[in-house]
Amino acid sequence: MTDESRFDAIIAADDKVEPGDWMPEGYRKTLIRQIAQHAHSEVIGMQPEGNWITRAPSLKRKAILIAKVQDEAGHGLYLYSAAETLGVSRHELVDLLHQGKQKYSSIFNYPTLNWADMGTIGWLVDGAAITNQVMLTRTSYGPYARAMHRICREESFHQRQGYELILTLMRGSEEQRQMAQDSMNRFWWPALMMFGPTDGDSPHTQQSMAWKIKRISNDDLRQKFVDATVPQAEFAGITIPDPDLRWNEERGHYDFGEIDWDEFWDVVGGNGPCNRERMDHKNKVWDDGAWVREAAVAYAAKQYARKSA
Ligand code: BYC
Numbered sequence: 001m002t003d004e005s006r007f008d009a010i011i012a013a014d015d016k017v018e019p020g021d022w023m024p025e026g027y028r029k030t031l032i033r034q035i036a037q038h039a040h041s042e043v044i045g046m047q048p049e050g051n052w053i054t055r056a057p058s059l060k061r062k063a064i065l066i067a068k069v070q071d072e073a074g075h076g077l078y079l080y081s082a083a084e085t086l087g088v089s090r091h092e093l094v095d096l097l098h099q100g101k102q103k104y105s106s107i108f109n110y111p112t113l114n115w116a117d118m119g120t121i122g123w124l125v126d127g128a129a130i131t132n133q134v135m136l137t138r139t140s141y142g143p144y145a146r147a148m149h150r151i152c153r154e155e156s157f158h159q160r161q162g163y164e165l166i167l168t169l170m171r172g173s174e175e176q177r178q179m180a181q182d183s184m185n186r187f188w189w190p191a192l193m194m195f196g197p198t199d200g201d202s203p204h205t206q207q208s209m210a211w212k213i214k215r216i217s218n219d220d221l222r223q224k225f226v227d228a229t230v231p232q233a234e235f236a237g238i239t240i241p242d243p244d245l246r247w248n249e250e251r252g253h254y255d256f257g258e259i260d261w262d263e264f265w266d267v268v269g270g271n272g273p274c275n276r277e278r279m280d281h282k283n284k285v286w287d288d289g290a291w292v293r294e295a296a297v298a299y300a301a302k303q304y305a306r307k308s309a
């Protein structure tokens with residue numbers, strides 16, 4: 001059996017490819033690209049929520065928000081570790097992000113302007129992320145699939161706390177309801193964009209599905225998210241800003257309006273409302289934190305030398 005036929009047999013049998021296994025170079029590169037982008041998204045995704053920690057309206061909300069932002073850092077770590085099993089270092093990946101050669105999710109280039117955004121991010125952004133990540137628990141690369149199991153459990157808490165925050169606002173004063181609605185109006189379309197371009201415009205989907213890295217296409221995941229979220233919005237009494245949104249009995253799904261793809265590609269291309277701010281902040285904290293990394297490496301070297309002696 002050749003290396004290639006062994007790899008093909010693993011994929012055909014729905015088994016997992018593991019770090020020591022032979023894999024096509026394109027498979028390895030696709031995984032590094034996707035896992036790195038995913039890790040960078042978790043880390044950059046701490047910024048819009050971190051923005052509200054000092055302004056949370058109660059101790060309970062502050063504790064929840066701190067825990068959530070901390071979880072995102074942890075997700076970044078699991079994902080960088082999964083990428084490292086493919087023969088790249090975390091340092092290289094972070095450098096590529098800083099040089100603008102790797103991406104992070106478009107959603108984090110939108111500002112968080114009011115407190116309800118903390119609820120909307122949990123409900124819609126983490127909700128969209130889980131829809132995608134539940135699929136990724138079945139991805140063909142073992143370390144990525146295993147990282148997803150734990151991440152999905154934590155994301156599920158994030159989604160619920162976000163929805164609960166929105167329900168609380170919707171049951172509050174008129175001003176609170178308006179705040180929640182304003183947040184929904186700004187985040188609905190960017191949340192739909194998280195799933196990526198339509199299948200017809202997605203250069204990677206076909207190959208990634210053949211390798212079972214992706215199990216469900218961008219459009220099918222987006223539809224799943226819309227179908228799950230509309231009833232939640234109705235229950236909360238919040239309006240989704242899409243006049244074309246309606247149940248289609250024949251399809252058994254909600255129809256929804258056209259996404260503004262020019263806006264999507266603009267944001268992906270670096271011209272969203274906060275792209276520059278996010279990367280400036282990321283670069284600054286990386287430089288400011290250099291002494292912490294140096295101290296940790298020096299400490300580890302000392303421990304190692306002591307043990308070896
Ligand atoms: N934003 O052929 P396609 C979280 C790029 S964070 C930016 O469909 P693919 C959270 C794509 O990379 C969770 N770029 O690609 C954290 C490609 O560009 P390149 C984030 C996008 O990879 C904190 C090109 O467009 N989740 O939960 O087959 C707080 C063509 O696209 C986007 C993940 O990262 C986008 N939205 O499919 C709260 C999930 N969409 O590389 C919450 C893992 C597409 O050719 N990633 N592009 O230059 C994936 O599942 C897939 O990579 C995607 C795209 C579905 C996103």
